[in-house]
Amino acid sequence: MNYKFSIIIPTFQRFSILKKTIRYFQNQQFCPKEYELIVIFDGRSDLKDSEKQFFSKFSRKLNIQTFFSPKQKGQAFCRNIGIYNSYGKYLLFIDDDTLPGKKLLIEHLRLLETDTNVSSLGVVKTISSKKTIKDPFTFLSENSLSQLFVPSGIDLKPEDVYTGNLAIKKIKDIYFNDTVFNAYGYEDVYFGKELIDKGCRIIKNNSAMVYHMKQHKRSTFIKRSIELGKSHEKWDCGSLKKIKRNKMFEDPDCGKLFNNDLKRLIYYKKVKDYNFSC
Helix, strand or coil: CCEEEEEEEEECCCHHHHHHHHHHHHHCCCCHHHEEEEEEEECCCCCCHHHHHHHHHHCCCCEEEEEEECCCCCHHHHHHHHHHCCCEEEEEEECCCEEECCCHHHHHHHHHCCCCCEEEEEEEEECCCHHHHHCHHHHHHHCCHHHHCCCCCCECCHHHCCCCEEEEECCCCCCCCCCCCCCCCCHHHHHHHHHHHCCCEEEEEEEEEEEECCCCCHHHHHHHHHHHHHHHHHHHCCCCCCCCCECCCCECCCEEEEEECCEEEEEECCCCCCCCEC
């Protein structure tokens, strides 16, 4: 079994959203025999009967593999399961709540085939609503510097990498660090560092688009910020080789950083500038 793409999707407790993502792959302007979907269920050991029926139905149209991590181990661990069990020449990492654009695979492939050492970082576009525009927490959680301002064709640094829409050539012995980064945050930055260390360029590709369905409220924004803070502290603890990375702008008008042991809560009032580093 050799495919052009293996699409790796970790998921945790939101099958109703995952179903939409899988359904949308039927609309790809790409031969379904040329790619496989690898779905990894975190914190589960089996499927319900209704879920089995869903996969049975769509397996007639799409190549789908399902895997399970009985204990909740996090996205990095699940993506590693997907990498290990993949048969594609290229790997595409997306989230379980992102809808693929019709030309997603075509546009990633177009860039990947320009050079053997190129990776393609696509765009994750939030499905807009009035709430998205009015609520700064939703806006900040769904957007980053590389999402908003970086044009196609630009070489990116590890701190610009996110795994919601990243396509790479399958490389021997490259995995996510799932022992240190087993919660939200920094597992993608570390993975970007690993790619670059192996001589791979990470190129922004604004033509490869996915659409993010989930929009964060204040409560989930705060929860994710705390998880990100814990991962940030792990990055700072000295167990990993540091790289130059982005740091939240510490300014009374922009936001405050509250440190409580490993918990770092980032609370924004408004954003003046995204270009900060340490």
